Amino acid sequence: xxxxxxxxxxxxxxxxxxxxxxxxxxxxxxxxxxxxxxxxxxxxxxxxxxxxxxxxxxxxxxxxxxxxxxxxxxxxxxxxxxxxxxxxxxxxxxxxxxxxxxxxxxxxxxxxxxxxxxxxxxxxxxxxxxxxxxxxxxxxxxxxxxxxxxxxxxxxxxxxxxxxxxxxxxxxxxxxxxxxxxxxxxxxxxxx
Amino acid sequence: xxxxxxxxxxxxxxxxxxxxxxxxxxxxxxxxxxxxxxxxxxxxxxxxxxxxxxxxxxxxxxxxxxxxxxxxxxxxxxxxxxxxxxxxxxxxxxxxxxxxxxxxxxxxxxxxxxxxxxxxxxxxxxxxxxxxxxxxxxxxxxxxxxxxxxxxxxxxxxxxxxxxxxxxxxxxxxxxxxxxxxxxxxxxxxxxxxxxxxxxxxxxxxxxxxxxxxxxxxxxxxxxxxxxxxxxxxxxxxxxxxxxxxxxxxxxxxxxxxxxxxxxxxxxxxxxxxxxxxxxxxxxxxxxxxxxxxxxxxxxxxxxxxxxxxxxxxxxxxxxxxxxxxx
Numbered sequence: 001x002x003x004x005x006x007x008x009x010x011x012x013x014x015x016x017x018x019x020x021x022x023x024x025x026x027x028x029x030x031x032x033x034x035x036x037x038x039x040x041x042x043x044x045x046x047x048x049x050x051x052x053x054x055x056x057x058x059x060x061x062x063x064x065x066x067x068x069x070x071x072x073x074x075x076x077x078x079x080x081x082x083x084x085x086x087x088x089x090x091x092x093x094x095x096x097x098x099x100x101x102x103x104x105x106x107x108x109x110x111x112x113x114x115x116x117x118x119x120x121x122x123x124x125x126x127x128x129x130x131x132x133x134x135x136x137x138x139x140x141x142x143x144x145x146x147x148x149x150x151x152x153x154x155x156x157x158x159x160x161x162x163x164x165x166x167x168x169x170x171x172x173x174x175x176x177x178x179x180x181x182x183x184x185x186x187x188x189x190x191x192x
Numbered sequence: 193x194x195x196x197x198x199x200x201x202x203x204x205x206x207x208x209x210x211x212x213x214x215x216x217x218x219x220x221x222x223x224x225x226x227x228x229x230x231x232x233x234x235x236x237x238x239x240x241x242x243x244x245x246x247x248x249x250x251x252x253x254x255x256x257x258x259x260x261x262x263x264x265x266x267x268x269x270x271x272x273x274x275x276x277x278x279x280x281x282x283x284x285x286x287x288x289x290x291x292x293x294x295x296x297x298x299x300x301x302x303x304x305x306x307x308x309x310x311x312x313x314x315x316x317x318x319x320x321x322x323x324x325x326x327x328x329x330x331x332x333x334x335x336x337x338x339x340x341x342x343x344x345x346x347x348x349x350x351x352x353x354x355x356x357x358x359x360x361x362x363x364x365x366x367x368x369x370x371x372x373x374x375x376x377x378x379x380x381x382x383x384x385x386x387x388x389x390x391x392x393x394x395x396x397x398x399x400x401x402x403x404x405x406x407x408x409x410x411x412x413x414x415x416x417x418x419x420x421x422x423x424x425x426x427x428x429x430x431x432x433x434x435x436x437x438x439x440x441x442x443x444x445x446x447x448x449x450x451x452x453x454x455x456x457x458x459x460x461x462x463x464x465x466x467x468x469x470x471x472x473x474x475x476x477x478x479x480x481x482x483x484x485x486x487x488x489x490x491x492x493x494x495x496x497x498x499x500x501x502x503x504x505x506x507x508x509x510x511x512x513x514x515x516x517x518x519x
Contacts, residue, residue: 060339061339061347062339062340062341062346062347063339063340063341064340064341064342065304066302066304066306066307066308066340067304069336069337069339069340070302070303070304072339073334073336115404116407116408138301138302138334139300139301141331141332142331142332142333142334142335142366143331144331144365144366144367144394144406144409145366145367146408147368147408147409147411147412148408148411148412149408150367150368150369150370151370151412155369155370155371156369158371161367161369174335174336175335175336177334177336
């Protein structure tokens with residue numbers, strides 16, 4: 001009995017032979033860090049386009065003539081749109097960063113009181129059509145971006161800003177007043 | 193710091209007559225002393241107003257920092273023009289040196305003609321007198337307004353300037369990003385001025401039913417204001433006038449009724465309200481002399497809505513030496 005058990009045990013023991021050393025595997029990257037870095041790189045790429053456009057339109061300094069401010073904004077916007085012809089929605093936010101963005105926004109909204117959420121939704125322009133590489137409608141207010149939420153998102157260069165429009169977050173070119181990208185339906189529905 | 197009712201120099205007027213006057217806003221110069229020779233001499237001929245100055249109170253001191261405060265103005269509507277006329281009339285009695293704009297400077301479209309209709313024409317008399325306007329951005333304003341020279345923003349969304357030893361900080365409360373927080377922290381830290389005044393669009397405290405307090409923004413700005421001893425904050429956004437009871441020692445004013453009105457929007461019985469006015473448009477006149485800020489709030493019809501004084505935030509108490517240091 002003992003001999004049989006010993007035989008079985010020996011048969012079941014896998015044969016271990018020393019193999020070649022494992023190839024060096026890079027440590028798995030933090031997916032959040034990767035997504036944020038990717039987003040920042042795409043933002044930097046956009047700023048290059050912005051700067052290129054800036055160099056092709058007259059410079060703007062302070063002026064008493066509001067027409068000059070208006071015309072310059074329009075000219076810069078038109079130049080950026082032409083340089084980004086064919087720009088696709090989501091190209092700057094990116095699919096991986098969009099997931100992080102949505103998670104942060106929803107978490108932020110959950111942390112707010114009902115009164116705070118109500119005050120916030122009053123500010124939001126709702127029935128507004130937005131599309132990438134179009135002018136942000138100037139007739140509508142630019143809803144305030146919640147300061148605490150802003151602290152949780154990656155900083156943007158001065159050329160760009162986040163804005164909330166309805167349930168979407170928009171990346172807006174500040175001086176050109178152009179919608180650079182849209183992340184749709186990342187802002188939760190707020191019960192009235 | 194305290195906010196005390198200001199005992200302004202009224203001429204004796206029977207109670208019912210005064211009440212009727214304030215309601216109608218029709219009788220000029222109630223409670224206004226005759227201008228001194230110096231004030232009269234300083235008054236340019238072009239300042240002759242189309243309307244009377246209503247109940248405007250004359251300045252308290254010869255050498256003082258004087259300014260007006262208007263908010264949520266840029267409608268281009270009749271009421272904005274009427275407030276503009278009142279403001280000009282007040283300037284004749286209370287010759288303020290500049291005007292703070294609390295945002296929503298241009299509502300709706302921002303075509304060149306909008307700047308004329310919604311800013312240049314309503315305040316033409318003051319602009320002709322070379323009274324500078326310092327604007328902050330509201331949620332209806334295109335940030336490119338910073339390049340419009342008459343708003344004196346130096347091409348910046350947020351900026352600071354000094355007048356007679358008083359340091360003003362104009363913030364962009366629409367977008368309080370890290371860059372702006374770093375900037376305001378640096379500017380407040382380096383300011384040696386006894387008087388520090390901040391102005392921006394969104395009120396940190398408000399009894400408005402529609403918007404209410406901007407709690408989010410408050411969590412970012414209030415600690416900085418307290419640490420660096422900002423005495424007074426002016427905001428708009430709510431289309432009415434409200435003076436808040438001092439919050440942690442800071443006096444907050446909401447003056448967002450420069451053209452639009454959200455009638456009856458101040459929550460009845462709000463514990464924060466020291467004085468509220470939500471039945472007509474309004475504007476403010478402010479004077480800082482030494483350690484005292486005198487304010488008066490007037491309606492579109494010239495009635496005196498509120499007046500009083502605020503003392504500058506006292507310096508922090510000197511640090512006591514610790515036990516270890518004593519030893």
